[in-house]
Amino acid sequence: MIVIAEKINASRKSIAKALSERDADFIAQVAREQADAGADYIDVNGGAPDPRRELENITWLIEVVQGACDKGICVDSADPAAAAAGLAKAGEGAILNSISLEKARMDAMLPVVAERDCMVIGLLMSDDGAPAGGDDRLARAEAMVARLTAAGKKIDEIIIDPCFFPLAAGAAAVAQAIAGVRAIRENWPEIHIGGGVSNTSHGLPQRKFVNLATMAAAIVAGMDCPIVDPCVPGTMGLAYAAEALAGRDEFCMNYVNAARAGELI
Amino acid sequence: MIVIAEKINASRKSIAKALSERDADFIAQVAREQADAGADYIDVNGGAPDPRRELENITWLIEVVQGACDKGICVDSADPAAAAAGLAKAGEGAILNSISLEKARMDAMLPVVAERDCMVIGLLMSDDGAPAGGDDRLARAEAMVARLTAAGKKIDEIIIDPCFFPLAAGAAAVAQAIAGVRAIRENWPEIHIGGGVSNTSHGLPQRKFVNLATMAAAIVAGMDCPIVDPCVPGTMGLAYAAEALAGRDEFCMNYVNAARAGELI
Numbered sequence: 457m458i459v460i461a462e463k464i465n466a467s468r469k470s471i472a473k474a475l476s477e478r479d480a481d482f483i484a485q486v487a488r489e490q491a492d493a494g495a496d497y498i499d500v501n502g503g504a505p506d507p508r509r510e511l512e513n514i515t516w517l518i519e520v521v522q523g524a525c526d527k528g529i530c531v532d533s534a535d536p537a538a539a540a541a542g543l544a545k546a547g548e549g550a551i552l553n554s555i556s557l558e559k560a561r562m563d564a565m566l567p568v569v570a571e572r573d574c575m576v577i578g579l580l581m582s583d584d585g586a587p588a589g590g591d592d593r594l595a596r597a598e599a600m601v602a603r604l605t606a607a608g609k610k611i612d613e614i615i616i617d618p619c620f621f622p623l624a625a626g627a628a629a630v631a632q633a634i635a636g637v638r639a640i641r642e643n644w645p646e647i648h649i650g651g652g653v654s655n656t657s658h659g660l661p662q663r664k665f666v667n668l669a670t671m672a673a674a675i676v677a678g679m680d681c682p683i684v685d686p687c688v689p690g691t692m693g694l695a696y697a698a699e700a701l702a703g704r705d706e707f708c709m710n711y712v713n714a715a716r717a718g719e720l721i
Numbered sequence: 722m723i724v725i726a727e728k729i730n731a732s733r734k735s736i737a738k739a740l741s742e743r744d745a746d747f748i749a750q751v752a753r754e755q756a757d758a759g760a761d762y763i764d765v766n767g768g769a770p771d772p773r774r775e776l777e778n779i780t781w782l783i784e785v786v787q788g789a790c791d792k793g794i795c796v797d798s799a800d801p802a803a804a805a806a807g808l809a810k811a812g813e814g815a816i817l818n819s820i821s822l823e824k825a826r827m828d829a830m831l832p833v834v835a836e837r838d839c840m841v842i843g844l845l846m847s848d849d850g851a852p853a854g855g856d857d858r859l860a861r862a863e864a865m866v867a868r869l870t871a872a873g874k875k876i877d878e879i880i881i882d883p884c885f886f887p888l889a890a891g892a893a894a895v896a897q898a899i900a901g902v903r904a905i906r907e908n909w910p911e912i913h914i915g916g917g918v919s920n921t922s923h924g925l926p927q928r929k930f931v932n933l934a935t936m937a938a939a940i941v942a943g944m945d946c947p948i949v950d951p952c953v954p955g956t957m958g959l960a961y962a963a964e965a966l967a968g969r970d971e972f973c974m975n976y977v978n979a980a981r982a983g984e985l986i
Contacts, residue, residue, distance in 0.1 A: 466777050497920035529814060535970075553861075568766055576812075608832055614852045616974035620977075623965055623966060623973060624972075627965070627968040627969075627970070628949060628968045630966045631966060631967060631968045633940070634941065634966075637785075640922045654965070660976065660977065660980075661976075661977060661980040661981075661985075662958060662980050664961040665955075665958035665961065665985055666966070666976075667961040667963045667966065668937070668955075668959060668962070669937040669940075669941070669959050669962035669966055670962075670966060671936055672933070672934040672937040672959075673938045673941035673942075673963065673966060674935070675934075676896070676899060677938075688746035690930075690933075690955055693927060693929075694930055694933060694934050694937075695932040696930065696986055697931045697933070697935075698934040698938065700888055700892070700897060700931065701888060701895045701899075701921070701931070701934055701935060701938060703892040703896045704892075705892065706892050707889075708888060708889060708925055709925075711925065711931075712925065712926060713924040715925075715927050716926075720926075720927045720930055
């Protein structure tokens with residue numbers, strides 16, 4: 457399992473403020489909190505409020521995060537120049553978040569990820585829009601895998617993001633994403649599957665329950681790279697438990713070791 | 722969703738003690754706590770420490786629980802005489818927990834549930850032992866449904882218990898039960914599916930994470946009658962969230978109403 461921590465995102469007010477004020481202490485603290493909670497990667501997004509400054513924002517953010525903890529960097533940008541600069545700064549083993557099947561984005565981003573030793577999140581959006589159900593997600597994942605492997609990526613360097621949409625948008629929205637996770641996992645045992653689940657609770661009260669239930673069910677269905685806030689109580693405990701339930705934690709050793717280390721909160 | 726609260730079970734030391742001392746205040750308090758936390762039914766098991774006293778134990782427990790709250794009674798006994806007496810005491814709309822495919826138990830229990838206006842939990846154990854995987858659970862559920870409907874039960878009076886076994890017994894143990902839940906739900910949209918999930922965490926530390934992850938994933942897969950301790954924080958919130966994720970809560974109205982009522986803890 458690879459836990460990607462989502463909080464350092466300029467779409468959040470506190471992060472945008474720290475970014476515009478170049479408040480390194482604040483960013484470093486958020487990075488450390490997420491690292492201490494059990495994150496494997498820190499997602500870093502500097503795309504707001506002024507997209508023209510994204511390249512300098514993301515390189516600054518990465519420098520601060522690297523100074524604050526020793527976790528991997530998940531470079532979160534749809535801008536090819538910012539993504540390339542971010543990956544260069546982040547070094548080997550970084551993750552690009554994300555490429556998609558949209559032609560313009562694919563054409564611009566594919567050279568960026570092809571030339572780097574990095575993992576890449578493949579978002580299943582295309583020029584036809586959002587994926588429709590489990591079968592559509594599997595078909596789109598096949599197209600994504602074909603493009604990325606042709607560009608030199610290995611199957612275990614690919615993280616398919618099935619697109620979690622708000623439950624409030626339709627009763628089947630999340631169930632379809634989870635069906636997609638299951639179909640993709642059955643097709644490729646070695647691929648990674650991950651995505652931001654907090655989108656699912658948009659517009660609902662006490663969002664954490666929807667986020668946690670989505671995460672647990674998706675992990676049991678085959679997701680292994682949750683993009684979450686690991687500081688929310690229940691997140692790491694349920695993530696490790698769900699990995700074990702999925703049959704991906706033999707003898708529950710990871711679960712038991714995490715419990716012993718005090719990481720199951 | 723029907724939440725069945727599991728705590729009044731004589732296999733728990735505190736309940737066995739209260740039972741042998743006829744400590745009605747203690748039993749009533751446990752019943753009320755579970756009712757206040759959101760239980761729809763209170764499971765009542767009086768089978769220990771002395772099975773010879775099960776009939777008088779269970780009727781006393783039911784009387785105490787009925788005096789303490791207005792929830793339905795889930796009569797938890799494998800003894801036909803105790804089950805019959807318990808169902809008579811519990812009145813209309815009670816649940817029998819449980820019948821199984823084991824010939825002796827089926828033959829003894831079927832007349833008990835046939836003559837009563839009650840729901841019945843059908844445990845997928847048989848004389849061949851425990852169910853093996855998802856397909857085996859579906860086949861056993863078909864046999865169970867055939868027997869129960871032949872005895873006059875309607876499909877929505879049947880609660881299939883897929884048998885949740887300890888994760889520590891095998892990495893695939895819980896995934897197989899959840900696969901069974903999914904197969905059974907696809908086959909019968911109107912049937913109920915439920916079971917005790919706390920068995921899955923047997924022998925593991927911080928059991929609540931395994932229990933909650935199992936519950937959430939099983940509900941998303943189609944379970945609608947979790948047998949749980951609703952007083953454990955996270956249980957009701959995740960149960961309502963998972964029901965919504967499963968597409969069984971249109972416009973998330975049950976989730977939102979439960980949030981407004983302060984029931985999502």
